[in-house]
Amino acid sequence: MVECYGILGSVGFCVRCFAFSVREIWCLNRRRISNGKQPASLWTTSADGLVKLRRDPSCSQTPVTVHQMFQESLEKYGSFNAMASKKAGKWEKITFAEYYRLSQKAAKSFLKLGLLRFHSVAILGFNSPEWFISAVGTVFAGGIVTGIYTTSSPEACHYIAHDCRANVIVVENQKQLDKITQIWNRLPHLKAVVMYKGPLLEKRPNLYTMDEFMELGNEIPDRELDAIIRSQKPNQCCVLIYTSGTTGKPKGAMLSHDNITWTSAHASRAGDMQPAEIQQETIVSYLPLSHIAAQIYDLWTGIKWGELVYFAEPDALKGGLVNTLKEALPTSHMGVPRVWEKIMEKIKDVSSQSGFVKKKMLSWAMSVSLERNLSYSNSDLKPFRMRLAEALVLAKIRNALGFSRCQKHFCGAAPLPSDVMQFFLGLNISLYQAYGMSETTGPHCMSGPYVHRRDSCGKAVPGCKVKLANVDEEGNGEICFWGRTVFMGYLNMEDKTKEAIDEDGWLHSGDLGKIDRDGFVYVTGRIKEIIITAGGENVPPIPIEDAVKKELPLISNAMLVGDQKKFLSILLTLKCAVDPDTSEPTDALTQEARDFCQKVGSQATKVSEVVRMRDQAVYRAIQDGIDRVNSRAVANVQCIQKWAILQKDFSISGGEFGPTMKLKRQAVIEKYKDEIDSFYKN
Missing domain, CATH: 3.40.50.12780 (ANL, N-terminal domain)
Structure with missing residues (x-):
């Protein structure tokens, strides 16, 4: 650990290494807890707020904290394998007992670094055991887990880290660390950064490797962590999920212990996920854990029912996922x-x-x-x-x-x-x-x-x-x-x-x-x-877009436009190969798209050949397909009058998709404003 250059005794705060004494943190946390009032509302906007739980005769299950859920699972599944990750080409597994022990060590290290109650640990990286252990350790230590998408820019990282008052940021590698170093001096709550993959290229104060971090809390007695854990309540916040911000600033959705533990138990069983004593479920973790779908499915439900989680490689969404699936054989x-x-x-x-x-x-x-x-x-x-x-x-x-086996x-x-x-x-x-x-x-x-x-x-x-x-x-x-x-x-x-x-x-x-x-x-x-035309008619875009894609197999994405306009138009992209290294759409048409072109009398093999040359055979076939869609429209107002093929398919890097591949309609409208405006000239 780095040498301390000064101590403010009354606060227990180290100027150089930003390490608080756990006794002082505990006193601060106890004061905050004792000042809390009994919840009078179903909602709150304060990180340290309490809410009334929505318990009624149809939903009367006893609320529990994340730690209580883990302890219950530990008693049943302690010897079961919990996680599998690939190191040097071989799968390494750890049991639930080891998972719990490592999470406790992480919790103590977070406390040593000065994690305050209801402040956040932000995690910026691809799915891994370190992500899970950091998340669970954060909750054990009384903090709030906050995921940041790996595709986020430095400014997007700053917004979230500042908004959630992150005391610690855990990053995957040097690429993600570089984003944080650019904004570190603008994060007044940030006390330390931990990197869990690769060596540190440059040593600086308050920056740790994962191995260094995990040893920081060794001097913290169990009783001090246990006291924090015992003070936690099911109706307090433990997870923050930030919305994508497609219609304004990202919003931090606060999830309570009860939200996490109840959903893990009951939503998963509604989907027929099995407890490990009946059948240990095997799953593959690859979708962004900053999104609630992956986090609840991979992390929290995994703890509740004793699942074995295999971690895919970071290239999963670039084509590598199937390799992990073939080795893990998920259920x-x-x-x-x-x-x-x-x-x-x-x-x-x-x-x-x-x-x-x-x-x-x-x-x-x-x-x-x-x-x-x-x-x-x-x-x-x-x-x-x-x-x-x-x-x-x-x-x-x-x-x-x-x-x-699925x-x-x-x-x-x-x-x-x-x-x-x-x-x-x-x-x-x-x-x-x-x-x-x-x-x-x-x-x-x-x-x-x-x-x-x-x-x-x-x-x-x-x-x-x-x-x-x-x-x-x-x-x-x-x-x-x-x-x-x-x-x-x-x-x-x-x-x-x-x-x-x-x-x-x-x-x-x-x-x-x-x-x-x-x-x-x-x-x-x-x-x-919903598109509201100039005539006031409401048009839901998704059914029309789906109909176009179904009618025309070479179409990759279709987005209907026409809000406050006299008629509807549509932006189209063609199916193309994706660069395996960057996930960027290329100019090469997929085999399915090439087959479509040949079938209609075109020899095009590239998107550019279709678009720049306005390939007559392809354009005629697309118009015929749109005519067929229009013939089934319930009203004339739902007919597509004009269309254009864009020169590049939608992608996350292009800004048309969010991290979970959800279409960002407003971003598309802004990016392709000229193309849309051309539909409505004259």
Whole structure:
């Protein structure tokens, strides 16, 4: 540890190494706790606030803290393997007992560095055991876990780290460290930075490797950490999830211990995730842990039910995921729609390059599977044709994807296009949709093997409620949530919190949807995404966009525009290969797109050949496809009048997608303003 150059005795604060005495931190924390009042409201905007829990006869489970949940699991699963990560080409595993011990060590080290109660530890890095241990250690120490997306700019990192009052930032590598060093002097609460991968290129005060960090707290007695843990309450904040900020500044959604522990226990069981004493679930962690979907699925549910979590390599979303899947052989897997779309496109590409017989075999097998799944009966007996299709084709494809043991395939974070769902049904893979928000700790509605309906995102998790507000004549209304999943409020944003939570305590999602007589929920659009034409007609864009992509297999992304305009137009991108190193879309068309071009009479192999030369055959085929979509429109106002193909596909780096591959519509409108304006000239 670095030498101390001065001590302010009354505060116990080291000027050089920013290390507080734990006794002083404990006194400060106790004073803050003792000053807290009993909660009178279902929401708060203070990091140290308390809320009333939404307990009623339908949801009466005893609230517990994260530490209590871990201790319960430790008693049952202590000897089970908890995490597997690859080091020097070999999988290294640690048990739940070791996981717990390391989390305690991390908690003590955070205290030694001066982590104050209800201040944050921000984590900036790809999924790893160090991410999990840092997160759990933060909660044990009385802090708040705050993830930052690895794609964030230095300024975006600054906004979040400053807003959450981060005392410590844990970064993955030198690339992420460089972002923090640029903004360090503008973060008044920051006391230390820890890097968990690679050597430090330059030593500076208050900067530690993970090994150095883990030894800092050795002198902290167990009793002092235990006292902090005992003081924690289920209705206090332990996790902050920042929204993407597509419509303004990112908002920090505060999640309580009860939000985390209740959702981990009950939403996961609604999806048929099994406790390890029955069957230890194996999952692969690869989606950003700063997003609630991955964090609740990978980290917290993993602790609750004793799951074994394999960590993918950082290139997972660049094509490396399937390698981890084939080695881990997960029993359950979750992906956002774009991940499933990419898998679908890859299979189509491989198929298109296969011989005639293999193509025919795949087409036949998928048609047999799709027919059976669309007319699914409760009978477990498979007809001979289905058994044959499974043996000859489908099982082999699932094996090649790493899904040979996978029993549950989930999709969340955005609506799933119907053509993607049907494609996977053709592989005898049912994609179970989950629906929720950062503000509902992830899944509030769940589908699973025993509760699912085509095109629905499932039913409200038992103990939770869902209703529609302001229902129109077609049965669409704003989806609203009630239950133990509902967040505490937005950090330091009272107005935004009041907008989201009404006087009766219902959380308003901003999403439009329907609920059928059996309680299945269907998301039909988003209020803020609804296009209101100059004539005042409301047009939901997603169904029209999906119809265009289904009609035209070479289209990668479609975004409808026309707000406050006389007619609708659409921006299109073509399916293209992705650079495996940068994830940037390239100019080369995918095999599926090239096949489409050849079929309509074009020899184009690049996006630029289609767009710059305005390839007549392709443009005519696209217009024909749009004409077919328009012919099925419910009204003339929902017809597409003009369209344009963009020269580059959408991407995270291009700013069109957020970190979870959700389309950032306003960013697209701003970026392609000239193209959109050209639709409405004259």
